[in-house]
Amino acid sequence: MRRLVSVLSATALVATATLAAAGPVTADTQVWTYSGTSGGTQINALGTTISSGLTAASNLSDTVVPNSHQSGVAGVHVAGLLDVGAVTTGQQAVADGDGVKITSGAKIAGINLLNGAIKVDAIDSTSFASANSTGLDGGTSTTFVKLTIGGKAYPVNIPANTHITIPGLADIVLNESHVDKSIPGKTIRTIGNAVHITLLKAQGNAPAGAEIKLNPTQALVVPTGKSDALPVGGFAYGTYIGVGVGDQVRVLAQPTGMVSLPSSGTKGTPYTNTIAGVNIPKVAVIGAVSTTVNGKTIPGFADVSTGSEIAKVNLLGGLIKADAIDVTTHVRQDAGENIAEANTNFVHLVIAGKKIPIDVKPNTQIYLFGVGQVYINQQLTQPGYAAVVGLRIILSTAKFGLPAGADIQVSVASSYIIGGSSTTP
Numbered sequence: 001m002r003r004l005v006s007v008l009s010a011t012a013l014v015a016t017a018t019l020a021a022a023g024p025v026t027a028d029t030q031v032w033t034y035s036g037t038s039g040g041t042q043i044n045a046l047g048t049t050i051s052s053g054l055t056a057a058s059n060l061s062d063t064v065v066p067n068s069h070q071s072g073v074a075g076v077h078v079a080g081l082l083d084v085g086a087v088t089t090g091q092q093a094v095a096d097g098d099g100v101k102i103t104s105g106a107k108i109a110g111i112n113l114l115n116g117a118i119k120v121d122a123i124d125s126t127s128f129a130s131a132n133s134t135g136l137d138g139g140t141s142t143t144f145v146k147l148t149i150g151g152k153a154y155p156v157n158i159p160a161n162t163h164i165t166i167p168g169l170a171d172i173v174l175n176e177s178h179v180d181k182s183i184p185g186k187t188i189r190t191i192g193n194a195v196h197i198t199l200l201k202a203q204g205n206a207p208a209g210a211e212i213k214l215n216p217t218q219a220l221v222v223p224t225g226k227s228d229a230l231p232v233g234g235f236a237y238g239t240y241i242g243v244g245v246g247d248q249v250r251v252l253a254q255p256t257g258m259v260s261l262p263s264s265g266t267k268g269t270p271y272t273n274t275i276a277g278v279n280i281p282k283v284a285v286i287g288a289v290s291t292t293v294n295g296k297t298i299p300g301f302a303d304v305s306t307g308s309e310i311a312k313v314n315l316l317g318g319l320i321k322a323d324a325i326d327v328t329t330h331v332r333q334d335a336g337e338n339i340a341e342a343n344t345n346f347v348h349l350v351i352a353g354k355k356i357p358i359d360v361k362p363n364t365q366i367y368l369f370g371v372g373q374v375y376i377n378q379q380l381t382q383p384g385y386a387a388v389v390g391l392r393i394i395l396s397t398a399k400f401g402l403p404a405g406a407d408i409q410v411s412v413a414s415s416y417i418i419g420g421s422s423t424t425p
Contacts, residue, residue: 001234002282007253007272008125010335011205013109015292016309021102022367025160026045027087027330029132030098030099030223031063031088031223031224032061032063032099032100032131032132032221032222032223032224033062033063033221033222033224033264034060034061034062034086034093034100034101034102034129034219034221035058035059035060035061035102035218035219035220035260035261035262035395036057036059036061036102036104036127036202036217036218036219036220037057037058037091037104037105037216037217037220038057038058038059038089038090038104038125038215038216038217038218039055039056039057039058039075039089039104039215039216039219040055040056040084040089040093040106040108040215041055041082041084041087041144041208041212042044042055042074042211042212042216043076043078043081043082043107043210043211043212043213043215043276044210044211045215046194046320049346050292050319052340053217054189055073055076055087055260055275055276056071056072056073056087056088056089056106056254056256056277057071057076057089057257057259057273057401058070058089058091058104058258058276059091059258059259059260059273060091060093060102060104060202060260061260061262062262062263062264063093063224063264064093064263065093065094065100065159066090066092066093066094066095067091067093067258068089068091068092068093069090069091069260070090070254071088071089071090071254071255072086072087072088072089072254073086073087073242073254073256073278074086074253074279074281075087075110075279078205078265078276078277078376080114080115080203080204080205080389081113081114081203081204081206081212081328081336082111082113082204082212083111083112083113083116084108084110084111084112084214085108085109085110085111086108086109086110087106088106088107088110088356089105089106089107090104090105091103091104092221092250095110096130096131097132097133097134097237098132098133099131099132099133099221099423100131100132100221101128101221101271102124102128102129102220103127103128103131103219103221104126104217104219104222105124105126105217106125106126106128106194106215106216107122107123107124107125107215108122108123108194108214109121109122109216110122111301113195113197113213114166114169114170114197114203115218117149117166117169117170118147118148118149118150118172118195118197118222119146119147119148120144120145120147120148120195120375121145121146121300122144122145122146123143123144123145123194123195123214123215124142124143124219125141125143125144125193125194125215125217126140126141126142126143126192127139127140127141127190127191127192127217127219127220127360128140128190128219129188129189129190129219129220130188130221131186131187131188131221131223135188136181136187136221137188138179138181138188138189138190138219138343139177139179139190139205139269140160140175140177140178140179140190140191140192140217141175141259142155142158142174142175142176142192142193142194142215142292142300143156143157143222143403144157144158144194145230147174148414149164149166149172149206150166150396154174158174158175159175160175160176160177161173161175161176162174162175163278165200165315168200168201169199169200169201169203170197170198170199170200170203171197171198171200172195172196172197172198172389173193173195173196173241174190174194174195174197174243175192176194176195176196176208177190177191177248178190178191178192178292179190183409186222186223187220187221187222187223188220188221188362189218189219190217190218190219190220191216191217191219192215192216192217192218193213193214193215193217194214195211195212195213195214195215196211196212196213196216197211197213198210198211199211199212201337202328205237209419210417213412217340221327222372224264227301229264229297229298229299229302230297230302230333230417230418230419231263231264231413231416231417231418231419232261232263232264232265232295232297232302232304232306232416232417232418233260233261233263233294233304233374233416233417233418234260234293234295234305234306234329234413234414234415234416235258235259235260235261235290235306235413235414235415236257236258236259236292236293236306236307236327236412236414237255237256237257237258237259237287237289237291237306237308237412238256238257238275238278238286238290238291238308238310238410238411238412239253239255239256239278239280239284239286239310239408239409239410239411240253240254240255240256240407240408240412240424241253241280241283241402241406241408241409242406242407242411243402243403243405243406243407243411244353244405245409246380246384251264252402252406253280253283255412256275256278257274257275257278258273258290258291259271259273259283259290259291259292259293260293261293261294261295261304261306261415263418264295264297265295265297265302265304266293266294266296266377267295267296268294268296270292270293270294271292271293271294272290272291272292272348273289273291273292274288274290274291275288275289275290275310276288277289279342281401282317282400282401282402283315283401283402283408284313284315284410285312285314286310286311286314286410287310287311287312287313288310288311288312288314289308289309289310290308290309290310291306291307291308291413291416292306292307292425293305293306294306295415297417299332300334300335300419301334302331302332302334303330303331303332304329304330304331304332304405304415304416304417305328305329305330305331305415306327306328306413306414306415307326307327307328307329308325308327308390308392308411308412308413309324309325309326309327309411310324310326310390310410310411311323311324312324312381313325313391313410315391315393315410316371316393316400317373317400318353318372319352319368319390320349320350320351320352320374320393321348321349321350322346322347322349322350323348323349324345324346324347324409325344325345325346325349325390325391325410325411326344326345326349326390327342327343327344327345327388327389327390327411327412327413328342328343328416329341329342329343329386329387329388329413329414330342330386331385331415331416331417332376333383333388333417335382338383340381340382340384340385340388341381341386342379342381342386342388342413343388344360344362344377344379344388344390344411345358346360346377346390347360349376351368351376352368352373356376360376360377362377362378362379363375363377363378363379364376364377370396370397370399370417371393371395371396371397371399372393372394372395372396372397373393373394373396374393375389375390375391375392375393375394376390377390378392383417384417385413385414385415385417386412386416386417387412387414387417388412388414389409389410389411389412390410390412391409391410391411392407392408392409392410393407394406394407394408
């Protein structure tokens, strides 16, 4: 079988290699757990249909260093509220003396908010947190390129927590920054927003009180102890496009709605990500994307589940359509059992005018003349590992603005347990 979910397999191998390279931990060694999240835009308008989670969300949570993660989208549009261009986000964790430093960042270009009331050519934001035996440190920073509010120009560097009001329209905080230190607990958290807008009156479909955030970033470091529990992992996303180049993969469109599981699990509390929609010109128009990961690991027991659910799928100019696609994976390991399973549910899937049954068999293949190979409910399960791709298209020729060999993935999830009787891809 052709490499299943190349980007997922690569990530799993990197995770395994990183854990192996981390080396042994002695009883006297202080272990630090870090966590970072960032995104391009976020809208909170409770009770409406326009609320959306972080776009281009990126998150990283673990104990091993070095480590990193990146995400991005081509642009975001919410009528009457915001239009932004390319968004890139990411985290980087490195050693800091005998401790760790996590940096979480977001960059966004071509910003137009509230029908031109606020305009910016580009924004670059970071939050960092670090901890070691000498102390705690953290902070946030944001730079603005050609920021104008109500026609007034503002400098590149703006003091933290600067308040501005557009009378009758919005209350604005620029370079919003919060740093919390807990010396007894040796914990530090930093939270930042490049722009935090609260509407003073209804705008479009958004009511007064709705919030708009640009470049939300967070970084956290907390002390933890050594554990004999097996490391776990998993991730899920809505869409992704890449192309193989030799043994490497060139990313053409970053995973959307990406959410990742830290190696220590989530302590039974799911990590989720929701975005309002995806628009990849000529390739995909998709409605809401909701992804989740959940995991628990203690000595002798590990359980991981992940899922990706998307609505209103329209691919390749209508050649492939579905009302919804929902995929899940689950792995569990203890003294008495070793479970690895994957599932896919389709609602009204139609490919080239042909209706696909809801109970389509795993790893079903259809060849579309002049387009390429379509994989439906593509799965791989083995002890300690499960992966599923709801729909996957490999182009046989250059088309839809993509090169031959382009790999289009829709609704993807993977779960795994590292060590024990598990085998990563």
